[in-house]
Amino acid sequence: MESESSLEKQELKNELVQGMEVARKLKAELGLESSAQNRDLLVERILSSYDKALLILRWNGSVSKSHTLQQPTKTSPPQSPLPHKQELKHTSQKRKLIPKLVNHVKVNSESGFEGLHEDGYSWRKYGQKDILGNKYPRSYYRCTFRNTKDCWVTKQVQRSEDDPNIFDITYKGSHTCSKGKKNAVVSAESPEMQEKPQESQTNFQNMLTVATTNPGNEETACSFTSPSTSIGFRTQENQNFLPSVLENNPFSGSLSQTQLLSPNTPESNYFPSPFCAYELEGIYSNPCSEFDVSEIISAHTSTINSPIFDFDFSLDPNFRFNASRFSS
């Protein structure tokens, strides 16, 4: 346990150092006439490093489960609930006692902004405010199951002024409801999957395999912030799925034992898109620990016969990774 802890500390240190180094590079780049793409890549790498560091902290139990990035200034709040309005009047705890997780989510116009909130939970919008100094309003969401499941988590969505494709999502509290999570990703053990005929799997596997758009090229290895992230793949016929396809994500993990399971019907519950959805099964591991991935990694085409797949995968009940189409 002790050595495991020091290993994690070392990794944490490495990530932080790497983040700083990349930040320095970026600073140097800013003084040059480097491409915007290059700068974007450096920024992504910085974010990736800090994400990894935070993840290590999280698994290490050093911080609260909700990835506290901005600690409240006063005493710790109860695990999740915001007080009811009546209670607020007595306790004056309307603000600032709930730990926050700030998450930056990049979306693009093709995947649409509606998908932004697809983080696996069901949210109800309860407010919108114009925020001083930001031309975009901030939206306020709370868990749909606030009343029925006593789940008091909230999130705020703020579109970035600098880059309208970036949304800052701030989570407050953590879900205490289990039903809040949408059944967007089907468990490998689910009867629904088991019922699918083997023949269908085989045929499909022969038909399509998946590889990175440009393996080895860092430009395609976007890094992400959790819990939502974007990742893109391009299918290539007659090529095997590369286990390292995800190794540049913030968790530095890899997919292995990947298997194409079967295509979903367009009526799929998980992908309301009119186009076909496909599913991949994989095991995900990283240097910190091996995940027990009980869920399916899913992919669906943005257009019929499109070589581009959007992936959607989940590794942990608290993290749902939304994938949006990566630029082709």
Place this chain on the structure above:
DNA sequence: CAGATTTGACCGGC
């Protein structure tokens, strides 16, 4: 008609 969204009002923190 029930549930979700919109939006002006209210409230507390700074």
Place this chain on the structure above:
DNA sequence: GCCGGTCAAATCTG
């Protein structure tokens, strides 16, 4: 007093 966060009535939607 300003600003951000939430409430709740009105409105919309399926």
